Amino acid sequence: MPDGGALIHARGLTKRFGPLCAVDAIDFDVRKGEAFGFLGPNGAGKSSTMRMIGCVSPVTDGTLRVLGLDPLTDGPAIRGRLGVVPQMDTLDNELTVRENLVIYGRYFGLSRRELRARADDLLEFVQLEERANDPVEPLSGGMKRRLTIARSLVNDPELLLLDEPTTGLDPQARHVVWDRLFRLKQRGVTLVLTTHYMDEAEQLCDRLVIMHQGRIAEEGSPAELIQRLSTREVVELRFAGDTPPVEGVFDGRVARVEELPDRVLLYTDDGDALVPLAHERLGPQSVLVRRSTLEDVFLRLTGRTLVD
């Protein structure tokens, strides 16, 4: 395979919708067996990028190779080897849970007999075996998402594209999905996912890029990004009423101060050292010292928090 063994190779990859540039000349490579994440706020261009990789949206400009092939000429061949979990579910409500898997698998030219066996395995994998013969319509959002994930695995894909796999799920359902994705990764499936959740990115991704306004703002492993772009600790201050002026209070003692509508964040390598000063000068309602996370990196790069 060319491109140094990259499963996905993008250079100057661009997507325009009329005058709007949704993806603006981005470069990245995804290697075999890794879990690669796109992190970014709404409208950053994550889905547009995923849809180009999934060969359902034509590239406007730049180079894109998926599994060593060109989506423009080999779209169906590439899609035959991909698993796709789109941002919006495309399950068929007229069919049962199991039929959704079997019929979708038929699109890949697999035999019905093979698919019936595989459907049982996949439903067990996502813990939906008890709902196998139920219609899809009344399933909960989390169950539908799990079914979509099962469906994406029906052709035993080498590369799995997951566009916000856990958005809208409750914490327990998210953990089930994370666990399943982790197991797939252990089996050697290459994962590419987008997410708004920092913990998801930290848990699942070996490497990620932070996208903002169609561009890649940063790239690295979660730990690397935190180390490079944030401090070791963060002190969060919350106030009962309006936030008092923070300007100058911590000069020379913090790397950075971030004022958010509901709280103030102090970036420092020693959080505990700031607590007495904060109490004395600002009288906050609550003070929390915590480890720095990707969320902080994200805030620094995009000036936005990523809470749904």
Place this chain on the structure above:
Amino acid sequence: MTGAMLAYEHWLASYRRLWRASIVSSILNPILYLAALGVGLGKLVNHGAHPLGVSYVTYVAPGMLVAAGMNIAAFESTWPVMGAIKWTRVYHAMLAAPLRVRDVMIGHQLYFASRVAASTGLYLVALAAFGTLHSPYAVLAWPVAVLAGVAFSAPLAAYAAWAPKDSYLAAVFRFAVVPLFLFSGTFFPVTRLPEGLRQLAYATPLWHGVDLARHLTLGTVTWGMALVHVAYLVAFAAAGLWLAERAYTRKLVR
């Protein structure tokens, strides 16, 4: 073509959940219509001489056959097509798999044609039971009804894929499908229509289907006439398929 067959399979699978309801109406509709028009209305129309040359039920039966096919084709190729693009997003699921836009479009058309074939097949049996078939050629009215169905489902699928919202679909029924049903020679000869409207009726695929089906059931068909009608319907269907592929591509690939 294999891709189209796989898309077709999907529609057959989802039909399995609906077939009971639709089979009942496929059997009841022709009986009700033929009874009302033949035994009821026909009594009035046939009073005295036969102004149409044959009994009214014999006249109207092939028209009903082809019009029934048109109605099914029109219903199936409008809301379900828009739905598969916008609401259920079934087409998107197919396109994320190895199917191509053409497979998705043709697969759905195969399903429309199957639905028309099943319904008009039952209709033809009812026509025979009412004694309205006067020639062995009548059996050819069946494929003619299917072809006329595709001459509707193909351009209508193009329209539904293009249409920005679903009120456009109600409009096509109000201003095209229903008037055609009433004025394209189904219930009375188009020669009764005023100048202008008559030429318009001749340009519609329904009239070509109805006229050919009628000559087939009456046994008055000539090959030249049959060729013209079939060629017209095939051209209409082919143009519709071409437009549909373009409209699907514009909506689905971006």
